[in-house]
Amino acid sequence: MYKWLSAAAAAVLLLHALQRLFFPYFWKDVFFLWKIVTYGVKLELSQRTCGVVTVVDRFVEQARRVPDKPFIVYEGAVHTYRDVDRRSDRVARVFLRRGTPRRGDVVALLMDNEPDFVCVWFGLAKLGCAVAFLNTNIKSRSLLHCFNCCGAKTLVVGADLMACLDDILPSLREDNIDVWVMKRDIGGDTQVHTLLDQMDCVLDQPVPASLRAATSLKSPIMYIFTSGTTGLPKAAVITHLQTLKAAAGFWAFGGKADDVVYIPLPLYHSAASMIGIGGTLQLGATCILKKKFSASKFWSDCRKYDVTIFQYIGELCRYLCNQPKAEGERVHKVRMGVGNGLRPDVWRDFHARFGEVRMCELYGSTEGNLCFMNHIGKLGVVGRSNFFYKLLFKYDLVKYDMVREEPVKDEHGFCQRVKKGETGLLLSKVSATSPFFGYAGSKQLTERRLLRNVFISGDAYFNTGDLMAEDQEDFICFKDRVGDTFRWKGENVATTEVAETLGLVAFIQEANVYGVEIPGHEGRAGMAAVIVRPGHEFDGKELFEHIVRDLPAYARPVFIRIQEFIEITGTFKQQKFKLVQSGFNPSTISEPLYFVDYLQHTYVPLTDNVYQKILAGEQKL
Incomplete structure (x- = not known):
């Protein structure tokens, strides 16, 4: 018996050693995937037995279960689950009494981060309305476009954002769009309705x-606008299924009801609204909502409110690392960060300076049908796959031609998979289990994000537009973004929209917009190669005034390159690859270069001295 037990123990130890050697993440993978699969199964069973339980249903349930627990803390004021529930009921009652909007209508929401953003959102959702979150940075032309593509006939705007409507309010009224402002009184202006005084009544x-009852998990409930290759914002269709999946993010990473979540990101983004607010209420936790991110106040806030989880984008963490060192900055209760876009060098600096906070990197676009989550916590990767994951979620990395800006095809016209470790374009198969809901307003926009006949005739894949690599251990790394969109200061910049805006400047004949890398900065800074109209001269001051007036800060070109002609591809597309590769170094580029100077309110010549200051981080961008 003793020999048998010894042999069994030896076998177990051997198997354990082999597992650690060849499958070191096996049990972590199995446990994490089990959580994800069981969550999905519960959603499906609930739909078939009890009906669809939505995120708002979950919120109402939490308001009954823990009514006095703080839900949102904003500028020191505590708003309990009961407070937000009752205030959202008042919002719903105002519109219910007026008779519009009705169930199934779309309402646009233009508000900065504040508790009433959530109250209005939930109040409209309680009426069965779909809510379209508008980016507070967009300007008049883009704002009008957003109403047209999502079909909204009602707008609720924050009190501090009324000035955004000055140029377009007559157009909104002509289109019979009801405008409500979060005020009690607006003087003699009869073009808008006040909401706060109505809520008092x-x-x-x-x-x-x-x-608010939903009949299907795939029913649209939100629209979130995302930049794309078409130039103007696109309204990504967000269903109940997507909101429920996003709301499980904190839980999947190990979040608990006693966590305190710090949300410094804008609520019009899916990260803050769907993952942040949705994840908080899914746990029954508390969130600290910030109007805007402040690097200087971040750690003091975390200590003041006993923050345990914070949301980030890579640029946010870089700002924190660039702050002057302060005493006690490692004294906090933060145990986890959840976000995306964290560069490996910033990741290392963050840990070295602020402690071993578990950084939970994830990958997934607002409209996409695929998500990766770095549940292992390995530095520098966006997620991890494995044999089981690939059975459930079909994706592939295919060869991509950066010059022609299209996937490489074989002799039969099909895409070619890359080998392990090679960089390729990430494609996600569209299926019943991984649907792609597309964009509102145009089937063409939806179709442009799909690749058909990829590996076999008749198949369809969602084109993420991202270049990724998967190593020998199945860890997935983000490499680059292709196409006409790049990321700067945490926002997607649509090059076509910027080029169209620059084209309205009197002396610019044509503009080719792209992003260039700047050492020490996340994403790519905007650069435009422009042709000056014959008989005109480049006017840096006029261009500066134009871009400040018509473009959000993150979309304004940092650099201008004057060219005599713009190269095009064989299919008449503007050639960007060589421009991106050449960067913005004045010592290697013979053409005139300019740099945006916010102190002088103009574009100034990019000299070697300015260039060196940019590289050294001494020049503010």
């Missing part, structure tokens, strides 16, 4: 639950 009693 209604009860905070719940509206009938039947109004």
Whole structure:
């Protein structure tokens, strides 16, 4: 018996050693995937037995279960689950009494981060309305476009953002769009309705639950605008299924009800709204909502509110690392960060300076049908795959021609998979289990994001537009973004929209916009190669005034390159690859270069001295 037990123990130890040697992440993979699969199964079973349980249903449930627990803390003021529930009921009652919007209508929301953003969002959702989150940085032309593509006939705007409507309010009224502002009084302006005074006149009693009842997980409930290759913002269709999946993000990474979540990102982004707010209420936790991110106040806030989880984008963490060192900056209760775009060098610096906070990197676009999560916590990767994951979620990395800006095809016209460790374009198969819901307003926009007949005739894949690599251990790394979109200061910049805006300048004949890398900065800074119209001269001051007026800060070109002609490809597309590769070094580029100078309010010549200051991080961008 003793020999048998000894042999069994030896066998177990041997198997354990082999598992650690050849499959070191096996049990972590199995446990994480088990959580994800069981969550999905529960959603499906719930839909078939009890009906669709939405994120708002979950919020109402939490408001009944823990009514007095803080849900949102904003500028020191505590808003409990009961407070937000009742205030959202008042919002719903105002519109219910007026008779519009009705169940199934789309309402646009233009608000900065504040508790009433959530109250209005949930109040409209309780009426069965879909809510379209508008980027507070967009200007008049883009703003009008957003209404057209999502079909919104009602707009709720924050009190501090009314000035954004000055140029387009007559157009909104002509289109019979009702405008509501979060104020009690707006003087003699009869073009808009005030919402706060109306909320004072209604009860905070719940509206009938039947109004918000959903019949399918795949019903649209939100629209979130994302930049793309078409130039103007696109309204990504967000279904109940997508919001429920996003709301499980914190939980999947190990979040608990007693966590305190710090949300410094804008709520019009899916990260802050769907993952941040949705994830907080899914746990029954508390969130600290910030109007704007402040690097200087971040750690003091974390200590003040006992923050345990924070949301980030890579640029946010870089700002924190660039702050002057302060005493006690490692004294905090933060145990986890959840976000995306964290560069390996910033990741290392962050850990070395602020402690071993578990950074939970994830990957997934707002409209995409695929998500990677770095549940292992390995530095520098966006996620991890494995044999089981690939059975459930079909994706591939294919060879991509950077010059022609298209996938490489074989002799039969099909895409070619890259080998392990090689960089390729990430494609995700569209299927019943991984649907792609596309964009509102145009089937053409949706179709452009799909690649058909990829490996066999009739198949369809979502084109992420991202170049990735998968190593021998199945860890997935982000490499670059292709196409006409690049990322700067945490925002997607659509090069076509910027080029069209530059084309409205009197002396610019044509503009080719792209992004260039700057050492020490996340993403790519905007650069435009332009042709000056015959008989005109480049005017840096006029260009500066134009871009400040018509473009959000993150989309304004940092550099201008004057060219006599713009190269095009064989299919008449502007050639960007060589321009991107050549960068912005004045010592290697013979053509005139300019740099945006916010102190002088103009574009100034990019000299070697300015160039060296940019590389050294001494020149503010």
